[in-house]
Amino acid sequence: MQGREVWPIRYPRGDVRASDFRVVEVPVRPPRPGEVLVRNTWTSVDAALRLRLSKTAPPGYFPAFPLEEPMDGIMTVGEIVESRADGFAPGDTVWHASGWRDYAVVEAEKEALGGVGTLTKLDVGVAPAQAYLGVLGGTGLTAYAGLFHAAGLRDGDVVWVSAAAGAVGSLAAQMAKIRGHRVIGSAGSDEKVRHLREELGLDAAFNYKCGALPDLLREAAPDGIDVYFDNVGGDHLEAALGALRTSGRVAICGMISQYAAQEPPHGPGNLMLAVTKGLTIRGFRGSGHTHLLPEMSRQVGAWVREGRLSCRETIVEGLTQAPVALAGLLRGDNTGKTLVRIDGVPHGESAAG
Structure with missing residues (x-):
C-alpha cells in the first residue's frame, strides 16, 4: 500500500508558503503487535505549528519539525483499517498525533503531545469525528x-x-x-x-x-x-x-x-x-492539563448537545492543501477551527466558515 505525507523542505522566513512543503508518496507498512493502521479522515491545522517550523522550537515546547521528514505531532482523526493492539478494532474511529498524511501506523500505548495525542477511541454518536479536533479535543481543552x-x-x-x-x-x-x-x-x-x-x-x-x-x-x-x-x-x-x-x-x-x-x-x-x-x-498549554480531559468532555459535551456552543469550522479540502490552510490561518483568513478534510473522505454535514 502507498500513502502520502506532507514534509517540510525548508523553514519559512516570515510568512508560510506552500512551496515550503512537498507531498511525498511512501510505502505504508502493516502494523506490528501493539500497533494499528489508521486511514486518516480529518487533520488539524493550528497556528502553533508555526513555532515548530524553525530550526529550534521554543524551550519547553514540542520539538521542531525536521526537514525532509513527516511531521509527527499533529492531531488527526481517522478510522482503523487493521489492528494488532488490544482494545482497538477495524472500523473504530480514533484520534492520534500522526497527521498531515492519509495513512498512519500508530503505537497504541505510546504517549503523544503530552498525552493529548495518544491513540484514543472516539464516540461519534456524541459528535462528528472532526469535533474531536476542535471543541471536544485539544482546542476545547485549551x-x-x-x-x-x-x-x-x-x-x-x-x-x-x-x-x-x-x-x-x-x-x-x-x-x-x-x-x-x-x-x-x-x-x-x-x-x-x-x-x-x-x-x-x-x-x-x-x-x-x-x-x-x-x-x-x-x-x-x-x-x-x-x-x-x-x-x-x-x-x-x-x-x-x-x-x-x-x-x-x-x-x-x-x-x-x-x-x-x-x-x-x-x-x-x-x-x-x-x-x-x-x-x-x-x-x-492544553497539553499541560490532560487530567482535565474527562471533566472538560462532560461539561463541554453537555453544552454542545444543548446547542449552547457555536462551533464554526473553516474546512480546506484535500491533504495537499494542508500548507495552504496553515498559511491562511496565520493570515487570519479562518473563522473558528481550521481543518483539512483528507482526499477521499465522504462529505458530511459541517458548519464550514
Whole structure:
C-alpha cells in the first residue's frame, strides 16, 4: 500500500508558503503487535505549528519539525483499517498525533503531545469525528483549562478574549458567556466582529485594526477588565495590562503576533503594572492539563448537545492543501477551527466558515 505525507523542505522566513512543503508518496507498512493502521479522515491545522517550523522550537515546547521528514505531532482523526493492539478494532474511529498524511501506523500505548495525542477511541454518536479536533479535543481543552484554571475565572469577572473568532478564542469567549460573564472579543476584520456579536452573542467586540488598541478596549470596557485570555501577545498584552483592574489575571495561551517574527519581539512597556495592580500572569498549554480531559468532555459535551456552543469550522479540502490552510490561518483568513478534510473522505454535514 502507498500513502502520502506532507514534509517540510525548508523553514519559512516570515510568512508560510506552500512551496515550503512537498507531498511525498511512501510505502505504508502493516502494523506490528501493539500497533494499528489508521486511514486518516480529518487533520488539524493550528497556528502553533508555526513555532515548530524553525530550526529550534521554543524551550519547553514540542520539538521542531525536521526537514525532509513527516511531521509527527499533529492531531488527526481517522478510522482503523487493521489492528494488532488490544482494545482497538477495524472500523473504530480514533484520534492520534500522526497527521498531515492519509495513512498512519500508530503505537497504541505510546504517549503523544503530552498525552493529548495518544491513540484514543472516539464516540461519534456524541459528535462528528472532526469535533474531536476542535471543541471536544485539544482546542476545547485549551479554552476550558485556560479560562477556568489558568485564569481562575470568578463571579462577576469582565473578560477580554483576543483572537476571539479563532479556534480557541471563540470557545473561551462562549464558555465565559455561558457562565454569566460580560465578555469582550477582538478580531481582525469587521466580518469577524459581526460574527462575535451576532452569532457568539458577546457583549462587545471590536476590530483591533480600526484604532489604537487601548482606546478600543476602553470603549468596550470603560470600567476595565478582570481577565485577559491572550492568544496574540505584543500590543494586545500591553493594552490588557493597562485595562486590568486590581488583582486581575492574564492567561497566556499563545502569541500569534510573534510566531513569524524575524527579529526578537519587544515585551510590553508597561509591565510594572503587574506589580502595582497585583496582577497574575500565567502561561499555559492544553497539553499541560490532560487530567482535565474527562471533566472538560462532560461539561463541554453537555453544552454542545444543548446547542449552547457555536462551533464554526473553516474546512480546506484535500491533504495537499494542508500548507495552504496553515498559511491562511496565520493570515487570519479562518473563522473558528481550521481543518483539512483528507482526499477521499465522504462529505458530511459541517458548519464550514
